[in-house]
Amino acid sequence: MNAHLMKCNKALEERVNELEEKDKEKKVEFVGLEKKENEDVAKIIIQVANKLHMDVSQIEHAERVGRIKPDADKPLPVVVTLRTKGARDKWIRSRKKLLTNGEIYGTNNDNRIYINENLTRYKRNLLWVTKNQLRKTYKYIWVQDRKILIRKSDEQKKIMSIKSERDIEKYIENNLNTATS
Template sequence: MALSSPSEQKESAAYMTHNDIRDLVKEVIKSELKTAISNMSETLTNELRAVKDEMRNMRDSMSFINIQYEEIIKQNNINSEIIKNLQSEAVDMRSTITNLNNRINQIEQATRANNLEVQCVPETNGENTFEMIQKIGNAIGYSISESSVTHCIRTAKINRSSSRPRSIVVQFNSRKTRDSFMAAAIKFNKSNPHDKLNTVSAEISNIKRPIYITEHLSPANKALHAAARSRAKALNYKYVWVRDGRIFVRKDDGANYNLIKSIDCINKLV
């Protein structure tokens, strides 16, 4: 066009119709869109690649977590089985220990078969415990000789702060002698309900204090006896007694007796 004359340029320009302009615009738009789409596609590709990488990392993390979780579940199942076995063993051991304690208690009680415990006898310096037992025997009408007693001694206090005198444990030479002495004491108290065995009637002291004669219980049975008396008192039980190392309670004269073998038996009293 630069080589053409002005008249030729005007003539050529006259031939640029609306269709030509529209086509030219289309070409420009198409070119721009292609460039824009290319740029957008590259951007999306990069972003999708980043998302894929992130998803791959998440998948790897989830896979690792799942493996760890499976290991935890597996170990938990193993631990649960171990705990179950230990609990079963603990139950067996508790049962065994209970049985052993019962057997030990029976043996301890059996060693006391010839013994009586005399409570609340005042203590004095240089005292002769056998002479005190002789005086008690004379008071209840059952005389005893030195040959009928193999051992006679004060016991240690369980509660050292208590002002109550230490008990005297008497070991007789036979079960029969022990039972006869005990029967005489029971008979005396029944015959003298208002003046039961005491320090004055036994000529042990001028100050009147009651004297109690009981079977010599093992430590376990003594604790059980104390618990039974406390529970019976709270429930207004009329009778609590010991026979041959066994503890009994009875609500009243018309009720059946209950044998107290353990704390569970006491807790079931109503």
């Protein structure tokens, strides 16, 4: 009976994660976007869209998310919901253009604004664990289309995907076996 419940629980967790992933497929996240008193986040995102030459009609909704921490000096991220996954992909590609707060607000603030994929809590945590566990042995760790990818070096062209902490353990074990042989 216990094994059956564990199997059902695992299936439910996977289903919830799939639904959360589906919810994120049209969203991008802005990190480092300065917070102004009485700000209108939607207007700010329209300014960002114009700077990046994005179609503002594709913006559905924008809001700051997360809990305000009293001692935090960083502004909360802004999550933007777009009308299509294609629009989201264009925004993600545009992140190569360096954008600063000064460019948006017309100030001398040269703090960079980052455009990231909006990850589920599970994926965000898995990315954090991946970076902490594999940083020393893998040169490249990144997210592309909400998938966590790793590559060992410039010479190695093979890109591997991390889907769970078991994958991380497997790559650590492979590195240990390679180092001892």
